[in-house]
Amino acid sequence: MRSEGGGAGTGSAAVVSRRLRAAVLLACLLLAAQALGAPRIGLVTMEPGEAYWARFGHNALLVDSGDPQEPVFYNFGYFDFDQPGFLLRFLRGEMRYLAVALPMSSDLGNYAAEGRGARLQWLALEPEQAQRLADALAEQVRPENAEYRYDYFVSNCSTKVRDALDAALGGELQRQLDGRSEGATYRFEALRHGAGVPWLLAGMHFGLGPYADRPLSLWEQSFIPARLAQALRDVRRADGAPLVIAERELLPHRGPDAADAPPPMLLWALAAGLLLAGLLTVALRSRPAAWFLLLFWSISGAVGLGMLALWFGTTHESAWANRNLLLANPLSLLLLPACIGLLRQGRHPRESWLRFAAAALAIVAVAGLVLAQVQVYPQQQLDWIALLLPAQLAAALSLQRRRSGA
Structure with missing residues (x-):
């Protein structure tokens, strides 16, 4: 793919320039955050796992308040099969999930044991935005607030993270994602992730009604953790700078990969x-x-x-x-x-x-x-x-x- 200038050298120079600007922006933000005592915020995206409930991947927010305190994972994906009435609530569509805060090493250790990859995206939040988000997350995981009604498509581990980020950004995330679409549907995303488990694939395909077949905006499609991570790469702050300023791999992935599309049936x-x-x-x-x-x-x-x-x-x-x-x-x-x-x-x-x-x-x-x-x-x-x-x-x-x- 060529740049508008027509030369490979021009495109390479532009890439280097963007990376340099991102590095400078990250350094400035880190200095400002340290000066104001604000935390660093990152999105951590986990790859799919072998278990059927892990086939869609997972998202968590990382809050790094600086040494000596270990960074914390804020995770909205916890549930308990042994919870009283879990099965009945599952059948009625009233499942209750929990938001929890865990030390980064502890939470990552669980995914490493399952062979699931994890990737970190550092986000260029203003210090006051980062602090507002960290305070909101700490409030969310308090015992009286931690439980929430789970929905596969509109209230899950990824949408809760998305909504928390959007609140910290003053609604800027939804404004940029809500009017754009790739034409994907809930069914498309569900079936491509369930393709490795035949009974799950067939059950979702037969059980989903017309609700699952309308085209989604990028905002709605971010119920898939990897889609949210992908969408954030194109999001811009109010000053035009990129929201994602650095990425790095935390864990290598050794588990199943999501299919690019549902299998032809x-x-x-x-x-x-x-x-x-x-x-x-x-x-x-x-x-x-x-x-x-x-x-x-x-x-x-x-x-x-x-x-x-x-x-x-x-x-x-x-x-x-x-x-x-x-x-x-x-x-x-x-x-x-x-x-x-x-x-x-x-x-x-x-x-x-x-x-x-x-x-x-x-x-x-x-x-x-x-x-x-x-x-x-x-x-x-x-x-x-x-x-x-x-x-x-x-x-x-x-x-x-x-x-x-x-």
Whole structure:
């Protein structure tokens, strides 16, 4: 990539000049901070870990008040599986996380043991901004203030750090990031980070509704720790100087890396969907038909019932109005008694009801395909349509063929 001057030497000189200015600015700020007794502030970004809850990475703020006191990590990512009612609150979307302050060596030691890399960005805050931020963080970790309601997308370890920085900067961070976008969505970011854990990838992809598919501003996208670190490199202070004035690696990374994009799933889903449809078609020609229907509609109905509970019974807004309900329809559970009767008797007086209901479920699933093309509240669900729609159609058509004796 060439500079506007057209020569490589010009570009190199510009880079050296920027680095020199950043070094001078850092030295001036350090001298001013020492003179006023203000701390140095840095953002520390940790790479993803092996555990599923660590797949998105992590952020913390480092506050260095000078010797002899060890620098402190302010960390908003602590939770306890053994906390009373944790599972119930998790299901309801009311998880409680903690903000904690730990010595730098102690917190870094945990990430080093997990093989997770860490990178420090020193921030060019004015002394009064740095002190205001340090005081706010110290207040946040007091026992009466430390607990907060966690949300995957809008209130997590990275957004709490982002908001604290923005408050110290007088709103300048949000002003510079809120009007810019790369077109990424919550789903895009979630799936690329969950790609290494198949059950996590599938669960997030199926469970996220239209909320997760709108384009995000850089401000919103900074719910991902590495995205916040990336965005800060382009942020400028009120005087035009860069906010990030120095970076260095604290720990080498030996764990998994986040994928650049979610894995392509459409062709695999279509192949699996056609295979499932074929199995249903073959099975419905013989006595085991009811077993296949019972299994298919039991799983489909149970999953749909769970999604319905997420919509109306929890605060998981990202799961509301999920159009995958048209594919995994909770009404499938109403067909189970007829399937059981069919299993016991070979044929059943309510088999006509079964055929009608299966046709209705298939029509509803086809409606999901139509709605997937609508750009009002769009939802990325073609992968699941490719997987489940062929099976719904196969069940309905095969039951109709049984009636005709084909």
